[in-house]
Amino acid sequence: MKIQQLYDLQQDINRLIIAGSKFAKDDPRLQKQIQVFNKLGEKAPVFKKIAEGIENLVGADITDSADKLSDISVLLYSVLYTQGETVEDSTNAEGSTKLEPILPLDDIRTDKSYMTLKPVIEALSTRRSGRLEVLKNAFENNLLNDFRIYHLLDIALEDKYNDLADYVETVIIPSIGKPMLPVLLKNFNYKDTVGDVRRFRLLNELNYPKIRETIEEIFAGKSKRLQTEAITVMSKNPEKEDLLIKFSSNRRKPVHTAARQSSEDLDTANAQQNTV
């Protein structure tokens, strides 16, 4: 249970440390606290000690005030360290959700040492030169399939160094495969950015089961880059032909033109009927 008086006192002590102990003498707020803590002291002696500490502080001359303020601050924080709550107030109110692990525990191996991973992590998270070379080397030595760097690979899709982002997209992530899906989805926000376009392409390539819903969502949104990419994806894939046909009658011109063009390219019986 939180003892509010302690946190109130902390505010007062912080205020004095910020403003300077020279203002402590006869501080009215602190004087009120003496009574409060004397009363609490009837239950536990430590509060009595705090009350004495405050008394010493408000009674001290300016020259002594610094030491007295330090003393009471150390004591108060020591007590506060015993008061930490282990569960947030909102935990019970909001209710809980189940943990949904995206990787089975049995498949995880963390047998690569810090020295092995460090160059890879630096290559993925800094802006130094020679990073692509490090990644290529690491890939050849099979160092990249470690769940601790999955999120860094996802972030690298947004890297300003295009060749590096390309390499991550076309070589590294496909080699890891399905385990990357949840990581990609976490940061895929249907934004009009190169990063999201790369994520979308990968979702499609890794056979994300809800790719059709994703495509529909893309066309409900406004990102032109994603829409263009979605049409390219559909045009290469006869299974998604019905979606192309659907978007051929979209009211936005760039969408229906591209969709019709792509279904022409598909050159299946259905598509031909659609373009006639």
Next chain:
Amino acid sequence: MKLTAQDIETLASNASVTQKGKELASHNKFSNLKITADGTFLWGECSGSGKNPYFCSADFADEHKPVFRCNCPSRQFPCKHSTGLLFAFQMGQKFNIAEIPAEIVDKRLKIENRAVKKENPTSETSGTTAKPADARRIVKKIELQLSGIETAQKLLQNIMLTGLSGIDASLNKMLDNQIKELGNYYIGGIQTAFNDVLTELRGTHKYEYTDAIECLNYLWALLKKSREYLISKKENPAAPPDLTSAIEEQTGYVWKLTDLMQYGLYEENAEIVQLSYHSYSNASRQEYIDEGHWFNLKNGKIYKSQIYRPYRTLRHIQEGNSCLDALQLPKLFIYPGNVNPRVRWEYFKTRPVDAGDRQKIIAAAASNYAEMVKTVKSTIKNPLMDKNPVMLLQLNRAFVAGKHIVLEDKNGNRLTLADFSKQQIETEALLQSILPEDCENYALTVMAKNEVKTGMLYFTALSVITPNKIIRLLY
């Protein structure tokens, strides 16, 4: 001789040398590779950018302390050429058997003589009781330390009197210079604590001074206790140092292995397993800290190993590394004080971590969270104790509430996990991606983190221990 890539990483001075050495070996830059018949000495030539190749060698006469030699100008030992030589050997490149060069025999002899000298020191240095001259020297040093502490105390009093909001750029600069001067008084620990205060103040946002005030409190408590301690030591300079707390180290004393040996602060034939490893940068110390957390298989205690690498001398200090094997140590040196005592060792052998070891770790983990929290609180309430003790928890049930993972023990006690950005530990998302709801029979290594600001005691996950493996969320 058998050498694994992991062994070479342990011997290498840092990650970049390891990487470069590996490249040299895989690009076939070595020629004229030779090895002695007993396999204790390897040498060869490595082509560099110049006309002549570098001659490098690795001498395993003492298996635990190999000596690396190279005629390249690098001041890192081992340099990338010697490290590459080891990789060439590990990758199976051809080494011809040859006679050991005569100069190496001489050098080995010299090393041996030095070791013998070290083991049988002359009678002058072997005395255990302080002589009068020593006592005078100790008293003189203590006097100097005390005057340093007095200066530090005055500085702190001035800060408190002016108030934190009164510290502007010019005052900050002045304080910086004064703190630098504290370096002349053998009180390095106090100097660091002062630097912590200033670093924290510079990083303060939106008038949220709680972190800076915590640093001030530590400094004040440290000044008080070290003053008391040194005054009592001055009265009796021949008495042994305080071995029950970390005050010597906190004031600035650097324990030597010989000291620890002298005061019996070691355990014989210890076996330890690393639970997690982490390297982070500490701006106020101007250092990288390589920190490992270890489980003692004999007594179930958790230890800490720390390597400090100052920014200025990065290239010359060996970088730490994660250790995936169990270590067998003839002598494990244990520093005084603190809930996770700092440890060091000189010699070690490795063996793979087995199921029995993991079972021991899981069995030693706390199953009652309330009791564990009590231990943590009684530790961190002491102003001079480690504020982030590392503990082991037995897992029972886990779920997500709000942003955080909440753990629940069999009695319904709950804990909340969170990241620890100050120490650059961000593991919560990783744990969320692997931890099943029903996680009975697993253990979790956690670091406590109390936030006075929010009144919360969080725990930061470092690794998961299952009967089959140790999953490291850091390194």
